[in-house]
Amino acid sequence: MSGSGETDAKPAETGIENGIANVSLNENLNNTTQTPTKSESPLEGSSTPSPTGKLPTFKDNFKAFSKFGDTKSDGKTITLSQSDKWMKQAKVIDGKKITTTDTGIYFKKFKQQKLHFEDYEKYLSELANSKKAEVTDLKKKMTECGLPGVTSAGSAAKNLSTVERLTDPSKYTGASKLRFDESGKGKGIAGRKDLPDKSGYVHGYKDKDSYDKTH
Template identity: 70%
Template sequence: MSEAQAVDAAVEQVTQEVKDVKLENGTAPGAVNGTANKAEGAISFKDAFKAFSKFGDPKSDGKTITLSQSDKWMKQAKVIDGKKITTTDTAIHFKKLKSLKLGIDDYQKFLDDLAKSKKVELDDIKKKLTSCGQPGVSSHVTKSPAAAAAVDRLTDTSKYTGSHRQRFDETGKGKGIAGRKDVVDASGYVSGYQHKDSYNKSH
């Protein structure tokens, strides 16, 4: 096989793999930008369930999901918003199924029960769950102004006092180990004396 033929074969294999993945995710091969059958950025419910059922549990086979994993998924998808649906609601309905881990069929029953109880459309919940991205990835993480102000206040070294002040120079830069350890000073000055070399020698 020539080099050109080998390259063609490799390209054909990759193309076929991409088609297979699209078919597996329920996307038609001829779909424009891969969004023919679903919302942009969404994946199938089954794939999302599998991803979140493995989140934080490397030993999981992706077939069952715990309440904790479900809550993380719902928080990321903004299904749990602290108003309409809370973690208390999810705990009550999850435990109705009398199992610590739910398979995908039981999980659908849990969602159906939750939606009816809270008067929310099941399709809306599923839409959010399939379009929230990969586990742990949130595109809406913003620091509130109050939190930002608190962090700024706590990291302002000019307001530090006592021994903490000694750990930073005038610009607020940390002195490293010199600011944390008592380094022996053999200059003859008393420890802690801050006016070293300021004596006017003309006296």
């Protein structure tokens, strides 16, 4: 009898263990298939610039360049010179397809020294049509060119590297090496020829310490 009771208990225990295992498995499945919340999503906000990192629009750059060189400007109108500055930075004016002569002709058709944003868009359209160019391409370049006077980090680094290379005394030999001090600053004429010491002990005595060299 005792042997039979022990045999009957084992299947019961096995069934309980299987039930616990199934519950644990279901919980794990629920956890893995649960849809992530908005705050947990790794892609949330990845393609949307933050307020501080907002990309400038064409109108933003219009305002920036309309204030360039004019502290009294309210950013609502732009002059021909400011517009040309903008177009040169955006490489719209390239001296070949579009020149400052072209921009001057079409700007002056509006018979105003300064153009408001709406008129400026019309001016760009007329300029683009006359040159068989797409106005959207012009606007794209003028949007992506950056603020007035700002160049790319790569260009700035390249220029700095060139200056450092040209003023590094260790890269020169002979007389050229003597033209820079240890910091890389040019010595001017002192780096190209020997200059005598013009200080003296009394009035009229020059070329200090040179007497012993000549006698």
